[in-house]
Amino acid sequence: MQDEPQHHIAVSTFFKNHERTSAIAWIDQDKKIIALGEFLDSKNYTTLETAILQSICGIPEVLFVAGTSYEDQKVQQVLHRCNVTPREIAKPKAATQQTFNQLCDLLSDENEIPATTIFEKVNALAALQILFKAYPDITSPNSNGQFTLTEINTNEFLMLDASAIYALGVFEAGVDGPKTITLFGLLNQCKTGMGERKLRQWLRQPSANKTELNRRLDIVQFLVETPQLRQGLQDQYLKFFVDIEKTALRYARGRGSLEDAYHLYECVKMLPEIVGLVNHLLTRDKVSQTVVGAASAQTLEQTFLQPLKNIIDDFANFVSLVETVLDLNRAKNERMYMIKPSFDKSLTHIAQQRELERQTIADLHTKLSNELFGVDPVETKGKGKKVVRVSADETRLRLEESVQHGFCFKMSRKDEKLIRGEELFTLLESRKDGIKFTFPALKVASDRFFACETEYQSKQKELESKALEVVGSYVPIMEELASLMGEVDVLCSFAQVSSCAPIPYTRPLLIDHSDEADEELRDVAGLIAFQNMRHPMLEVQDGTHFIPNDLVLRSGKMDQLSPDQVNSNSDSHVTPSFLLVTGPNMGGKSTFIRSAGLVTLLAHVGCFVPCSPGTVHSSVQQSLSRSELILLQKWGCVLTLRDRILCRVGAGDCLFRGVSTFMAEMIDTASILASATEHSLTIVDELGRGTSTHDGCGIAYAIAEKITTEIGAPTLFATHFHELTEMTATFPSISNAHVSVFEQADQITFLFKVQPGPCSQSFGVNVAQMAGFPQRVTDSATRRLRELEGKESQQHLPDSDLVTIRQIERSIRDLGSLSTENMNEQQIFHYLTSLNADT
Numbered sequence: 001m002q003d004e005p006q007h008h009i010a011v012s013t014f015f016k017n018h019e020r021t022s023a024i025a026w027i028d029q030d031k032k033i034i035a036l037g038e039f040l041d042s043k044n045y046t047t048l049e050t051a052i053l054q055s056i057c058g059i060p061e062v063l064f065v066a067g068t069s070y071e072d073q074k075v076q077q078v079l080h081r082c083n084v085t086p087r088e089i090a091k092p093k094a095a096t097q098q099t100f101n102q103l104c105d106l107l108s109d110e111n112e113i114p115a116t117t118i119f120e121k122v123n124a125l126a127a128l129q130i131l132f133k134a135y136p137d138i139t140s141p142n143s144n145g146q147f148t149l150t151e152i153n154t155n156e157f158l159m160l161d162a163s164a165i166y167a168l169g170v171f172e173a174g175v176d177g178p179k180t181i182t183l184f185g186l187l188n189q190c191k192t193g194m195g196e197r198k199l200r201q202w203l204r205q206p207s208a209n210k211t212e213l214n215r216r217l218d219i220v221q222f223l224v225e226t227p228q229l230r231q232g233l234q235d236q237y238l239k240f241f242v243d244i245e246k247t248a249l250r251y252a253r254g255r256g257s258l259e260d261a262y263h264l265y266e267c268v269k270m271l272p273e274i275v276g277l278v279n280h281l282l283t284r285d286k287v288s289q290t291v292v293g294a295a296s297a298q299t300l301e302q303t304f305l306q307p308l309k310n311i312i313d314d315f316a317n318f319v320s321l322v323e324t325v326l327d328l329n330r331a332k333n334e335r336m337y338m339i340k341p342s343f344d345k346s347l348t349h350i351a352q353q354r355e356l357e358r359q360t361i362a363d364l365h366t367k368l369s370n371e372l373f374g375v376d377p378v379e380t381k382g383k384g385k386k387v388v389r390v391s392a393d394e395t396r397l398r399l400e401e402s403v404q405h406g407f408c409f410k411m412s413r414k415d416e417k418l419i420r421g422e423e424l425f426t427l428l429e430s431r432k433d434g435i436k437f438t439f440p441a442l443k444v445a446s447d448r449f450f451a452c453e454t455e456y457q458s459k460q461k462e463l464e465s466k467a468l469e470v471v472g473s474y475v476p477i478m479e480e481l482a483s484l485m486g487e488v489d490v491l492c493s494f495a496q497v498s499s500c501a502p503i504p505y506t507r508p509l510l511i512d513h514s515d516e517a518d519e520e521l522r523d524v525a526g527l528i529a530f531q532n533m534r535h536p537m538l539e540v541q542d543g544t545h546f547i548p549n550d551l552v553l554r555s556g557k558m559d560q561l562s563p564d565q566v567n568s569n570s571d572s573h574v575t576p577s578f579l580l581v582t583g584p585n586m587g588g589k590s591t592f593i594r595s596a597g598l599v600t601l602l603a604h605v606g607c608f609v610p611c612s613p614g615t616v617h618s619s620v621q622q623s624l625s626r627s628e629l630i631l632l633q634k635w636g637c638v639l640t641l642r643d644r645i646l647c648r649v650g651a652g653d654c655l656f657r658g659v660s661t662f663m664a665e666m667i668d669t670a671s672i673l674a675s676a677t678e679h680s681l682t683i684v685d686e687l688g689r690g691t692s693t694h695d696g697c698g699i700a701y702a703i704a705e706k707i708t709t710e711i712g713a714p715t716l717f718a719t720h721f722h723e724l725t726e727m728t729a730t731f732p733s734i735s736n737a738h739v740s741v742f743e744q745a746d747q748i749t750f751l752f753k754v755q756p757g758p759c760s761q762s763f764g765v766n767v768a769q770m771a772g773f774p775q776r777v778t779d780s781a782t783r784r785l786r787e788l789e790g791k792e793s794q795q796h797l798p799d800s801d802l803v804t805i806r807q808i809e810r811s812i813r814d815l816g817s818l819s820t821e822n823m824n825e826q827q828i829f830h831y832l833t834s835l836n837a838d839t
């Protein structure tokens with residue numbers, strides 16, 4: 001608990017004239033950082049949500065001023081969604097000016113940003129007020145001039161809302177996704193606590209900076225292509241690293257120990273070996289630069305090797321300090337961490353004195369043993385007076401040391417007669433197992449020995465605290481080393497996961513808006529193209545033979561076509577920005593659309609992605625220009641960086657939010673509409689499931705229309721509303737795709753291959769059959785479905801019947817997800833026929 005970081009977060013929101021401002025204040029008392037952010041926010045405070053998710057890293061609670069307004073309730077919902085404990089606090093009385101003054105007092109001269117830039121940010125200062133009120137020690141006078149101020153800027157990162165983190169199974173296994181493994185679990189092959197924490201941080205704050213991501217990818221590439229380096233780093237070095245971040249924290253709090261210094265020393269001693277290993281492979285592979293890209297080797301050299309060499313230099317004095325001060329032999333062999341006696345003259349002198357007294361005591365022991373038993377203490381006379389060597393425990397005259405008596409001798413009660421009546425000896429203790437006694441010469445030597453010991457300890461303490469103070473001055477370098485080794489640990493994990501997947505991952509080609517100047521990439525901006533895309537967690541599950549799929553989307557909004565344009569549109573091939581995915585239950589729709597989210601997220605943390613280049617399918621080729629095709633064939637993953645991933649999937653999270661399934665759907669969808677931009681990726685699964693078919697279909701239609709004509713965010717939209725598939729006729733950027741099945745004699749086999757065009761039917765009844773529904777029930781459902789389909793084909797089907805067809809299909813599906821074990825055949829039949837009776 002003592003090593004837990006001292007981080008605190010508070011939020012504050014403000015709503016006026018239909019405009020919402022949210023703010024977050026974050027204080028790290030160990031690293032002495034104050035971070036403030038203030039944002040114009042959406043209706044559902046999605047930016048605040050992302051800022052909290054990016055900042056919490058291990059912080060269980062968030063402080064806020066409780067209120068009862070509708071807006072306050074929304075903020076509380078955001079906190080629940082972020083899975084943190086909201087801690088209500090009464091509104092602080094301090095004025096903004098006072099908080100600002102307190103902030104200025106706390107800041108050091110080397111502050112990153114001038115405090116004046118914050119003065120305008122009243123809401124951020126309000127959040128800071130909350131922290132100052134809850135933790136008054138922060139503003140104590142001895143903290144003055146100690147802190148640096150930074151600004152929380154959500155633009156640096158890919159924004160992930162709570163729904164996206166949940167839907168993609170980042171930290172907890174999703175309801176519909178793989179049950180046993182999370183993305184964090186898959187990627188976490190880290191050997192150190194520093195690596196694990198860095199990985200969590202990167203997953204919460206995926207980078208949106210292409211240069212930074214390419215830097216990480218370069219190193220991952222080198223580690224993928226040089227397995228000896230990866231394994232060497234992981235198994236020979238990282239595995240033996242202590243958690244230097246925690247060591248730094250203890251020193252920063254004045255609680256560092258000699259033991260910490262010794263373990264840090266052991267790590268620092270490994271660094272030159274690491275440099276040697278990397279250097280060796282770098283120079284060796286320079287010969288064959290086709291194997292390892294020259295760029296990735298250069299990046300490794302510049303951003304890992306060189307900083308590591310600098311750190312070694314910075315630690316040079318630390319190493320000699322430890323070697324001079326610490327008794328390394330005792331540390332290594334006895335795990336005793338103390339100052340070396342030879343370090344200090346007076347300490348040497350006291351140690352020599354102490355040793356002399358110890359020798360005197362040993363001599364007295366030998367002398368008395370010989371007098372009483374005729375042998376040395378480590379000997380005894382066996383049968384026939386033969387002298388046998390014995391251990392110290394077995395000897396007849398034992399030398400003992402205790403707090404109560406100092407040094408004394410112990411012998412059995414049987415031998416007591418040998419000293420009985422002798423005035424010289426003083427009996428100290430008499431027990432069943434023997435007697436303890438002393439005599440004046442032993443008492444004097446013992447007292448002197450302990451006097452030396454006390455003096456030695458106090459001198460040692462004095463020297464220890466001086467040494468620890470010096471070690472404490474290395475905290476910034478410790479932090480640098482912890483960050484560098486944590487990073488390399490994560491990158492080794494990425495390389496490991498990328499290489500050991502059933503099909504090795506590929507490096508994504510990243511594109512951003514600044515690529516306008518790059519001739520090769522200029523025309524590609526906006527493209528998302530994944531070839532042979534897989535779901536990273538599903539494909540590693542036992543017994544899964546994963547079927548890869550391709551995906552092509554492009555950012556950009558497009559108007560709805562006029563009726564004239566509709567007629568002439570039949571042959572045009574526009575890259576879709578909006579893909580409607582239909583197909584049977586269990587056909588692989590959700591898996592397909594979530595895979596796209598996961599590939600995007602992996603690319604944004606700097607990992608290779610579960611895609612692979614190969615021959616591009618003709619249907620995908622049609623959507624690509626020649627240059628795009630060449631790039632896709634070469635890379636297998638071309639991704640224009642995103643600003644956020646927004647998800648609306650499943651209904652698993654509505655219970656804890658205390659709202660109905662439909663309400664939860666609408667809240668998430670409203671957030672998507674409010675915060676999605678042309679540069680986002682939107683994933684929507686089965687929207688409208690929580691209401692009537694007509695309402696659901698209407699809502700889904702309206703949302704699809706808004707996203708495609710007004711927002712232009714690339715969107716994957718899995719749906720059971722087949723009516724929506726007709727939107728492609730009038731919306732040129734909407735395209736249909738379906739998950740295919742093989743149908744034979746009423747039996748279906750899922751092929752999991754995503755094909756262009758809509759799905760012809762839903763196969764709900766077939767899936768119910770596969771799920772083990774009673775034959776009588778599915779026969780009845782099939783009969784009823786055929787009747788209704790017959791009516792539909794005659795185009796006389798009233799709306800109410802249309803609803804019923806879908807209702808039956810969906811009800812069967814809903815029942816499929818219930819536990820049918822507890823329902824008998826009659827109950828299921830009754831349920832289905834009651835639905836029919838509605839019409």
Ligand SMILES: Nc1ncnc2c1ncn2[C@@H]1O[C@H](COP(=O)(O)OP(=O)(O)OP(=O)(O)O)[C@@H](O)[C@H]1O
Binds near residue numbers: 547588590591
């Ligand atoms: N590409 C694939 N390759 C292999 N197996 C797959 C693939 N896609 C999905 N599956 C398997 O099919 C199961 C169901 O997939 P998924 O949940 O994506 O279907 P769905 O169409 O979304 O179903 P529903 O409409 O009922 O929600 C997955 O749990 C997985 O086991």
